[in-house]
Amino acid sequence: MAAVLVADDDIDIRNLVSYKLTHAGHDVIAAENGLAALKSVREHHVDLVLLDVRMPGMSGLDVCRELRADAATRALPVILLTARSQEADVETGFAAGADDYIVKPFSPRELISRVEAVLARLAR
Amino acid sequence: MSSLGLLDVAAGVLAVAGAVLLAVLVGLRVRRQVRQVRAERAAEPHRARLLALLCAEDDERAGILDTLAELDDHSWTALEPVAQVFLGKVTGQASSSLVELFERRGLAERAMSDLGREGRIRRARAAETLGQLRHQAAVGALLPLLRDADPDLRVVAARALGRMGDASAVPALLGALHGRFAVPPSVVVLALTALGPDSQPLVAEGLDASQPLVRAVAVEVLGAVGATAWAPRIALALTTDPHPEVQIRAARALGSLGAPQALEPLLDALGPDRPESLRAVAAGSLGRLGDPGVAGRLGELLGDPVPRVAATAARSMARLGQGGEWELRRVLGGIHGDRAARQAGAALAQAAISKGRARPAGDPTVET
Numbered sequence: 001m002a003a004v005l006v007a008d009d010d011i012d013i014r015n016l017v018s019y020k021l022t023h024a025g026h027d028v029i030a031a032e033n034g035l036a037a038l039k040s041v042r043e044h045h046v047d048l049v050l051l052d053v054r055m056p057g058m059s060g061l062d063v064c065r066e067l068r069a070d071a072a073t074r075a076l077p078v079i080l081l082t083a084r085s086q087e088a089d090v091e092t093g094f095a096a097g098a099d100d101y102i103v104k105p106f107s108p109r110e111l112i113s114r115v116e117a118v119l120a121r122l123a124r
Numbered sequence: 125m126s127s128l129g130l131l132d133v134a135a136g137v138l139a140v141a142g143a144v145l146l147a148v149l150v151g152l153r154v155r156r157q158v159r160q161v162r163a164e165r166a167a168e169p170h171r172a173r174l175l176a177l178l179c180a181e182d183d184e185r186a187g188i189l190d191t192l193a194e195l196d197d198h199s200w201t202a203l204e205p206v207a208q209v210f211l212g213k214v215t216g217q218a219s220s221s222l223v224e225l226f227e228r229r230g231l232a233e234r235a236m237s238d239l240g241r242e243g244r245i246r247r248a249r250a251a252e253t254l255g256q257l258r259h260q261a262a263v264g265a266l267l268p269l270l271r272d273a274d275p276d277l278r279v280v281a282a283r284a285l286g287r288m289g290d291a292s293a294v295p296a297l298l299g300a301l302h303g304r305f306a307v308p309p310s311v312v313v314l315a316l317t318a319l320g321p322d323s324q325p326l327v328a329e330g331l332d333a334s335q336p337l338v339r340a341v342a343v344e345v346l347g348a349v350g351a352t353a354w355a356p357r358i359a360l361a362l363t364t365d366p367h368p369e370v371q372i373r374a375a376r377a378l379g380s381l382g383a384p385q386a387l388e389p390l391l392d393a394l395g396p397d398r399p400e401s402l403r404a405v406a407a408g409s410l411g412r413l414g415d416p417g418v419a420g421r422l423g424e425l426l427g428d429p430v431p432r433v434a435a436t437a438a439r440s441m442a443r444l445g446q447g448g449e450w451e452l453r454r455v456l457g458g459i460h461g462d463r464a465a466r467q468a469g470a471a472l473a474q475a476a477i478s479k480g481r482a483r484p485a486g487d488p489t490v491e492t
């Protein structure tokens with residue numbers, strides 16, 4: 001079981017991802033924007049972060065860079081959620097330090113597989 | 125009555141009319157909000173079940189689907205818009221489950237019926253729904269909408285046809301690019317790109333169309349979907365098509381496809397007598413092909429009087445790996461003049477930043 005932070009400004013996506021992760025046995029912390037995500041990471045124990053790339057204000061890429069710049073969160077695994085039309089963001093995402101990415105629309109099953117693969121890599 | 129009195133009466137009438145109008149607007153807004161709150165309340169108990177359906181394992185799926193399919197009409201009316209939102213947000217089994225749920229609730233039948241009714245919004249919603257449901261039986265009913273007088277309806281119909289993945293829609297989509305009631309090329313490109321590999325031979329037939337826009341769209345789509353089998357035909361379009369826009373899109377498509385037969389036509393497209401935009405796109409595509417053997421020819425372009433051509437060639441050289449970097453350093457040394465050297469320096473600096481490596485102190489190779 002891991003603590004996963006889900007940051008997405010789309011409430012439907014937040015609810016869906018939270019439901020899937022919770023039913024897979026993980027603890028979920030939800031954030032509706034980049035600033036709230038950073039605040040949550042600093043206030044709670046988090047094992048993995050799922051970040052929507054395009055959020056108003058602070059984007060997922062900005063959050064990822066902030067996490068990588070802080071010694072306390074540098075090693076925290078990050079998975080980006082990006083729309084199909086924004087796949088150019090993927091290259092930027094990896095440059096910003098993301099560990100993996102998931103393209104929207106996505107399959108909830110694929111999402112949980114990706115999350116668990118990243119957590120398994122972390123555990124090794 | 126004096127004119128002053130008449131003015132007072134008119135002002136009073138206007139004030140009363142304004143107050144009534146304001147009250148009506150506020151009333152309508154409140155009524156809408158109340159309805160929305162009621163709908164959300166009615167949907168709330170079933171939202172978790174909907175999420176459960178989207179996330180269900182194989183052994184749970186049928187039971188949840190049955191429960192949602194048998195909801196009373198009041199609850200379903202409230203839940204349906206919530207479920208429809210998810211149609212565009214999930215794929216895989218989650219999407220299949222939603223489609224099955226909607227089919228069982230008769231949404232596709234209602235949408236088919238709405239397609240033939242009055243009202244552009246009703247018809248557009250119906251077309252959108254049928255596309256989201258990938259309701260194959262609707263293809264024939266959607267094709268005529270590509271020629272509808274309403275431009276929004278034409279766009280929705282094109283998008284819906286793309287989602288359905290039925291290759292038989294290709295000729296109508298290509299045909300919708302021209303005429304009095306046309307569909308924007310960007311919409312047609314997206315629709316054709318979504319159709320899948322079975323559509324490629326029909327899209328390729330567009331390469332022989334008399335209208336340059338149809339040829340250009342066909343080239344763009346074949347490049348976007350990675351139709352490598354058509355690379356020789358696209359290379360021919362780059363070399364022989366009389367229209368510059370077709371040539372430009374062919375050059376871009378060949379870069380995406382990465383086919384070896386693209387090399388010679390792309391090198392030819394760099395000639396100084398060719399259109400500037402074509403030369404710039406060809407230079408970019410040569411970088412994507414990744415053959416370091418073209419580094420010398422690209423290096424010559426770094427001193428080109430057209431800045432866009434020179435800068436694109438420099439970026440392409442940086443993408444070619446060690447061979448490209450080696451040639452950039454030669455150009456930086458001045459073999460093609462000062463202007464070319466500045467472009468080379470900028471490209472080397474950008475490459476160093478991208479690689480995340482610090483510039484060694486005193487390294488002259490990235491001075492610009």
